Amino acid sequence: MEAHFFEVDLTWSKERKGVISSPDVHFTATDGGKIEVATPPPFPKGMPGIWSPEHLFTAAVSSCLMTTFLAIAENFKLEFESFSCVAKGKLEQVEGKYLMTEVALVPELTILKEEDRDKALKVLTKAEAACLISNSVKAKISMEAIIRIAGSL
Template sequence: MSQTHFYEVNIQWKEGRIGELSSPVLEKAIECATPPEFPDGVSGIWSPEHLFVSAINSCYMATFLAIAHNFKVEIADFSCKTVAKLEMMDGKYQITQAEMFPEVKLVHPETDTDKAERIIEKAKAGCLVTNSIKTEIILNAKIS
């Protein structure tokens, strides 16, 4: 299997500050817009900031589940809230920090809790999105 992959995403401006994201390999397009905190921003529509945080969150989940599978740890449930901080740094907006709150429910907590704690950290280290950004990632995991 090749170690190089390409992902195409297209955007088409619709009106105002709203566009539509699509990919030739995906069925559904999604709207995106400037968030309401900025001039002419739009509420209720995914923003680049939300998509950035969702990339962190979804990649972390996929990485966690893959590592858990490799460790033969059965997961009953996984959820993760991620809160990112956007601030002005040296005259530029940056998402400087993302605090993640993964919650993991194990099928066998009596035997797998220690493994799950290691998997939580391995997933952070192995996530391609968090490895590709300069945002500080903070984990606050809950395992049961």
């Protein structure tokens, strides 16, 4: 089987909470907080439009980056306007086994002042290094941060 990718989008909402979504998944909030999970389409009898273990794996890495970032940003007194992250998990067959081999994280952080750019990058880098989920999996985790200034294009 060729490599397949599972995209998860995360947006910080407030305090230490965020919301995950995926362009691959159709989800409504009317199902009592339950998440429907199925075999993904690359596999026999896979079901499109439903969360898969591969999506949830990717979401775990992304959401851990966010929550770790939020804690470290608070300690560094980093003021920011928004945080979001696109994460792409890569599923491959390696030596006859299916593995999630990589999760590419692209966090986008909007800070309030240009002079906080270095601090923001330092906080994101520390969050990537301290993320307990990333440190617990054997998949390669990569991060390419985007830092924007509030009010600028």
